Amino acid sequence: MIPAIRGMRRTINRRSRKAGLPPGSLVHIGVGSGTSLIRGLRYGPSGAHRIAFEGEHYSTDADVPDPHADEVLWLQVRGVTEPAMIEKVGRKFGLHPLLLEDVMNTEQRPKVEDYGDYLFIVLRALHFDPESGLSHKQVSLVLGPNYVLSFEESDQERNFDGVVSRLLDGRGRLLHEGADYLAYSLVDSVVDHYFAVLESVSDQIETLEEHVLSGRENLLPAIHRLKRELISLRKSVWPLREALVFLDRQHSSLIDEDLSVFFRDIYDHCIHVVDTIESFRDMLSGLLDVHLSSISARLNQVMKLLTLITTIFMPMTLITGIYGMNFDRMPFLHSPYGFSLVIGAMVLISGSMIWWFRKKRWL
Numbered sequence: 045m046i047p048a049i050r051g052m053r054r055t056i057n058r059r060s061r062k063a064g065l066p067p068g069s070l071v072h073i074g075v076g077s078g079t080s081l082i083r084g085l086r087y088g089p090s091g092a093h094r095i096a097f098e099g100e101h102y103s104t105d106a107d108v109p110d111p112h113a114d115e116v117l118w119l120q121v122r123g124v125t126e127p128a129m130i131e132k133v134g135r136k137f138g139l140h141p142l143l144l145e146d147v148m149n150t151e152q153r154p155k156v157e158d159y160g161d162y163l164f165i166v167l168r169a170l171h172f173d174p175e176s177g178l179s180h181k182q183v184s185l186v187l188g189p190n191y192v193l194s195f196e197e198s199d200q201e202r203n204f205d206g207v208v209s210r211l212l213d214g215r216g217r218l219l220h221e222g223a224d225y226l227a228y229s230l231v232d233s234v235v236d237h238y239f240a241v242l243e244s245v246s247d248q249i250e251t252l253e254e255h256v257l258s259g260r261e262n263l264l265p266a267i268h269r270l271k272r273e274l275i276s277l278r279k280s281v282w283p284l285r286e287a288l289v290f291l292d293r294q295h296s297s298l299i300d301e302d303l304s305v306f307f308r309d310i311y312d313h314c315i316h317v318v319d320t321i322e323s324f325r326d327m328l329s330g331l332l333d334v335h336l337s338s339i340s341a342r343l344n345q346v347m348k349l350l351t352l353i354t355t356i357f358m359p360m361t362l363i364t365g366i367y368g369m370n371f372d373r374m375p376f377l378h379s380p381y382g383f384s385l386v387i388g389a390m391v392l393i394s395g396s397m398i399w400w401f402r403k404k405r406w407l
Contacts, residue, residue, distance in 0.1 A: 070127035074150030074182070074197060080129035081122045081199045082108070085211065088115040089220050092211040108136040116223045117191040118211075123199030124148050124184075133193065137162070139186065150182040150197045154284040156291060163187040163298055165227065165287065168280035169196070169203045169234050172244040178273040180280050183234055187227040187298055194230060207233055224299045228306050231288075235310050238281065238317045242324075245274070249327055256335045259342075263335055271328050278321050284314050352407055356397050360390045 084095030086109075095109050111117040124130060124147055134144045143164050146152050157164040165185040172178050181201060186193035196203060207229050210216050218229060248270055255263055288311040292304050299307075363386060367374065376382030401407040 070130055070144055070148050073148065074124075079123055079199055080126040082129065082133075083120045083122070084109050085118045085120070085208065086112065086115045087118070087211050087219055091214060092219060094212075108133055110136070111188065111191040113190060115190070116226060118223075118226060119191065119193050120204070121193065121195045122201055124150065124195055124197060130195075137186070137188065137191070137193065143186070147184045147195045152182060152184075154280070154287050156287040158296055161188065163227075163296055165231065165291075167231065167234055167284055167287070169201065170238055170241045170277065170280060172241040172273075174244065174248065177269065178241070178276055180276065183230075185227055185230055187223060189298065190223055192223050192226045192230070203237070204230055204233055222300070224303055225306075227299075228303055228310075232306075232310055235284075235313050235317075238313075241277070242317065242320050245270070245277070245324060249324060249331070252328075252331055256331050256338065259338060261339070264332075267328060267332050267335065271325070271332075274321055274325050274328065278318070278325075281314060281317050281321065285311065285318070288314060348406075352401060356394050359393045359397070363390055 086093060086095060109117060109119070119133070121129065121133060127148065130144050130148060133139070134141070138161070140159055143157070143159065146164070146166065152166045154167045155165075163186070165187065167183050167185075168180045169183045170178065170180050181197040181203075182195075183197070183201075183203060184195040186195075194204065207218070207226075210229075211218050218225065252263065252266060252270065288307055291299065291307045292311060295301055295304070367377075367386065376385055379385070398407065
């Protein structure tokens with residue numbers, strides 16, 4: 045089922061609330077509200093364990109844990125709406141104020157920034173729902189010598205549950221690698237989900253194609269809605285290529301050179317996603333042309349039929365108009381068979397015209 049358009053969403057969130065504030069001011073810019081939830085996890089070759097905060101794993105008032113030299117610390121912050129929590133994490137790890145500002149401004153384009161002691165990575169987590177359409181949330185990562193900080197836009201996000209399960213179950217090589225491999229795994233987890241989004245979009249395009257070829261009407265809103273989603277999808281994925289090239293070729297001291305092949309693999313996935321998006325855009329443009337052509341063809345068919353009907357009735361209208369004039373001396377006017385003769389002449393003329401139209405294949 046092709047969903048109806050649900051109104052135009054805001055393309056760019058308002059930034060007026062930051063007008064006049066100094067650089068580095070922590071103001072949340074984005075959609076949604078809620079609490080900032082923090083969760084910690086440490087791991088090493090011996091295994092992984094969660095960091096217990098006061099009472100529960102999630103807490104807005106918990107102290108931020110310190111990194112240890114013999115273990116990797118992964119600190120997850122879900123929800124970036126509370127400046128106090130973001131500032132607390134920033135003070136603990138010595139993060140630049142402009143970095144924290146970018147974390148709370150959830151309209152950043154994918155990028156990588158090298159701050160020397162740590163790397164700042166921004167990417168978009170994408171989800172596609174057939175009813176509500178495409179949703180994209182910002183994911184920010186900070187890679188340090190023995191820690192990774194992940195900031196997810198919403199406190200309801202579950203982008204990294206698979207990575208958490210692999211760590212706690214001891215599966216794969218995560219436990220035996222450093223923070224750089226964890227950062228790679230988090231980026232890979234987000235990019236891999238792009239293919240699930242593409243599959244959903246492909247299903248929508250196939251459904252649209254079936255409806256267009258079957259002659260279904262009122263498909264323009266659905267086609268334009270999906271084209272808008274593809275534009276948004278491309279804007280979220282296209283800049284990620286530059287960020288991945290930076291991670292592959294700049295060889296930061298925080299990333300082992302052996303990981304270049306892994307980031308190159310993500311880059312290949314990203315190129316594949318971009319190429320697929322371009323193919324989908326071409327397919328939608330073709331579907332739009334076919335749909336408009338079918339609408340035009342149906343309109344022409346209707347106009348042709350109405351023109352033929354009008355042409356058939358024109359002689360009959362002419363005859364009735366002539367005999368409607370107020371003259372006493374007219375052929376067959378006083379004849380007892382006059383009415384029948386005139387009606388017969390009308391039927392004969394109309395029948396001859398229908399026969400001629402059929403012979404010419406106009407009808």
